[in-house]
Amino acid sequence: xxxxxxxxxxxxxxxxxxxxxxxxxxxxxxxxxxxxxxxxxxxxxxxxxxxxxxxxxxxxxxxxxxxxxxxxxxxxxxxxxxxxxxxxxxxxxxxxxxxxxxxxxxxxxxxxxxxxxxxxxxxxxxxxxxxxxxxxxxxxxxxxxxxxxxxxxxxxxxxxxxxxxxxxxxxxxxxxxxxxxxxxxxxxxxxxxxxxxxxxxxxxxxxxxxxxxxxxxxxxxxxxxxxxxxxxxxxxxxxxxxxxxxxxxxxxxxxxxxxxxxxxxxxxxxxxxxxxxxxxxxxxxxxxxxxxxxxxxxxxxxxxxxxxxxxxxxxxxxxxxx
Amino acid sequence: xxxxxxxxxxxxxxxxxxxxxxxxxxxxxxxxxxxxxxxxxxxxxxxxxxxxxxxxxxxx
Numbered sequence: 001x002x003x004x005x006x007x008x009x010x011x012x013x014x015x016x017x018x019x020x021x022x023x024x025x026x027x028x029x030x031x032x033x034x035x036x037x038x039x040x041x042x043x044x045x046x047x048x049x050x051x052x053x054x055x056x057x058x059x060x061x062x063x064x065x066x067x068x069x070x071x072x073x074x075x076x077x078x079x080x081x082x083x084x085x086x087x088x089x090x091x092x093x094x095x096x097x098x099x100x101x102x103x104x105x106x107x108x109x110x111x112x113x114x115x116x117x118x119x120x121x122x123x124x125x126x127x128x129x130x131x132x133x134x135x136x137x138x139x140x141x142x143x144x145x146x147x148x149x150x151x152x153x154x155x156x157x158x159x160x161x162x163x164x165x166x167x168x169x170x171x172x173x174x175x176x177x178x179x180x181x182x183x184x185x186x187x188x189x190x191x192x193x194x195x196x197x198x199x200x201x202x203x204x205x206x207x208x209x210x211x212x213x214x215x216x217x218x219x220x221x222x223x224x225x226x227x228x229x230x231x232x233x234x235x236x237x238x239x240x241x242x243x244x245x246x247x248x249x250x251x252x253x254x255x256x257x258x259x260x261x262x263x264x265x266x267x268x269x270x271x272x273x274x275x276x277x278x279x280x281x282x283x284x285x286x287x288x289x290x291x292x293x294x295x296x297x298x299x300x301x302x303x304x305x306x307x308x309x310x311x312x313x314x315x316x317x318x319x320x321x322x
Numbered sequence: 323x324x325x326x327x328x329x330x331x332x333x334x335x336x337x338x339x340x341x342x343x344x345x346x347x348x349x350x351x352x353x354x355x356x357x358x359x360x361x362x363x364x365x366x367x368x369x370x371x372x373x374x375x376x377x378x379x380x381x382x
Contacts, residue, residue, distance in 0.1 A: 081381060085371075099375075106380075113380040120372045128331055130338065131365040135374040140381040149381075156379025163374050165366075256331050275326050 047166035048091040050206045053136075053217050056224030059084075059095045060187070064197050066100065066232070067141060067174050079112035080105070081140030083119050084172075085126060085133045085228070088165040093136045095170070097126045097228035101140075104239050109143050111152075118239040121246045125238075125257045126228045133227075137170030139202065145177050147194075147203045149214050157207050167209035170217060172202045192218035233263040237285055241266075244309040270312060272319070279315055281308060290315060338362070 055063075063082065070080045085097040099122045101107065102115030127133050138157075142150075149157065149171055161169040176199050182188045184198030193204045193216040205214035231238060238245075245268065249255050254271045266283040276296070281303075282289040290303035290311060303311030328336060339362035342348035349363040 079381065083375065083378065111380055111382050114378055116376050116378060119378075120375050123371050123375055124368065127366075127368070127371065129334070131335060131361065132338075133371075134366040135371055138378060138381065152380075152382035156381070160374075160377060160379050163370075163377070254329055254331060256329075271329055 046090070047088065049208060050093055050166070050168050050170065050217060051091045052093075052220055053170045053204055053206075054092055054094045054220045054222055056094075056096060056222055056226065058224055058226035058229060059098055060195070060221055062098045062226045062229055062232070063139060063172070063174070063202060064187070064200055067176075067200055070141075071176060075107070077109055077143060078107040079110070079141050079143060080107060081112050081114060081138060081174075083114060083123075083138055084136040084170060085123065086136045087132055088134055088136060093170050094222075095136055096133060096224060096226070098139075098226055098232075099123065099126075099228055100232055100235055102239050103236055112140050115239060115242075117246065118235065118242040121238055121242045121249070122228060122231055122235075124246070124249050125231060128256050129227060134165050136164070137172070139172035139174060141174035141176075145175055147173055147175050147201070149173060149205060149207075154207070154214070158211070161207055162209045169207055171205045171207060171214060173205070174200065174202050176200050189219070192216070195219055230259045230263060234259060234266060237266060237283060240285075241283060241308060244307065247309050248312060268308075272316075277319075279312060279319075281312070283308070292319065332359075335359075335361070339365075 066082075067080070070076055081101045082098040084093075084095045085099065086093060086095040099119045101112055102118045104115040104118065106113040123133075123135075140153075153171070157169060157171060161167060178199050180196060180199045180201060182190075182196035182198055182201070187195055187197045189195055195202045195204075202219075204217040204219045206217040207214045245257075248268070248270065252270050256269050258267045258269075259265075260267045260282070261284070264284065268281040268283060270279045272278055276294060278293050280291045280293060282291070286305075288303065288305045288308055288311070290301045292299045292301060292315070301315060303315060336359055339348070339350045339359070342362050342364055343350050351360040351362060352358070353360040
């Protein structure tokens with residue numbers, strides 16, 4: 001039998017084309033699987049025991065200057081202190097900010113309990129800048145010459161440190177001794193864990209989870225700011241509105257605060273969903289002013305001076321109503 | 323999906339996360355619901371910080 005070519009038989013050619021098209025549509029070529037590389041995930045840096053605490057010069061200035069000012073004040077015979085924020089690195093803590101005990105602290109000649117409501121708000125303000133900042137420890141002063149944490153300190157601190165990064169905290173003890181031979185013009189470090197400036201000194205310790213006692217912690221200095229220092233001048237204002245401002249931070253997203261008017265006022269900014277629109281409050285010691293900013297235009301509106309969270313929500317309700 | 327521009331605070335946080343990723347291989351976190359930027363692996367949550375602040379014991 002003689003084979004028949006497609007060209008000689010149009011029906012056969014059409015049937016072949018139809019079959020090819022059907023085959024291409026129904027039977028797809030096997031999918032080529034390109035191997036995807038495993039994602040590179042950076043493992044968290046394993047934290048070791050603290051070998052040193054590093055203070056920025058800004059933090060060093062804050063501690064010595066505010067301790068000296070405290071001793072000259074009306075409550076100078078009481079204990080005071082600061083909360084330390086910074087970075088917990090592999091085997092060191094870098095202190096970058098200090099939050100003061102506050103004028104609403106509960107303190108006497110033998111104890112100090114910080115105003116934690118204001119410090120919580122202060123931490124939100126400082127961490128706007130860098131959310132890696134964490135709580136590193138506490139500095140507090142002793143009115144006498146006891147340069148070591150007391151047994152009462154140990155009872156509380158040993159329960160507190162497990163919740164810190166690395167399960168370990170930094171603790172500074174400030175004391176004042178007029179017989180201290182340190183030069184008042186510049187700081188000295190007679191021991192690795194001791195800083196002195198005139199009559200004032202800070203002794204540094206570490207306490208880890210399960211430790212039976214505090215360990216001397218060498219202290220080093222480096223250049224850098226105290227990120228919270230601009231807040232210290234208006235700390236009474238922060239304490240005055242801490243509860244209500246903290247509520248705004250918790251309930252709204254993108255809230256930020258700036259220190260303005262030469263360190264005498266706070267500016268709270270609450271961005272709204274509508275692009276280019278935000279609510280701003282200028283918080284001064286004796287007044288609070290409310291503004292709505294729309295595409296760069298600023299409108300002043302009335303609001304209560306004390307209940308600023310209610311003022312913001314009333315303003316938001318008015319804006320929502322049109 | 324919200325396509326608004328980042329505000330200054332969000333922009334700074336994203337820049338810090340990108341820098342940490344480029345310089346130190348830090349992971350950048352992504353919101354699984356909408357793939358938006360959700361921070362970096364090094365960040366500490368407000369809850370962790372404030373819990374530690376609120377539980378600072380009395381010192382003597």
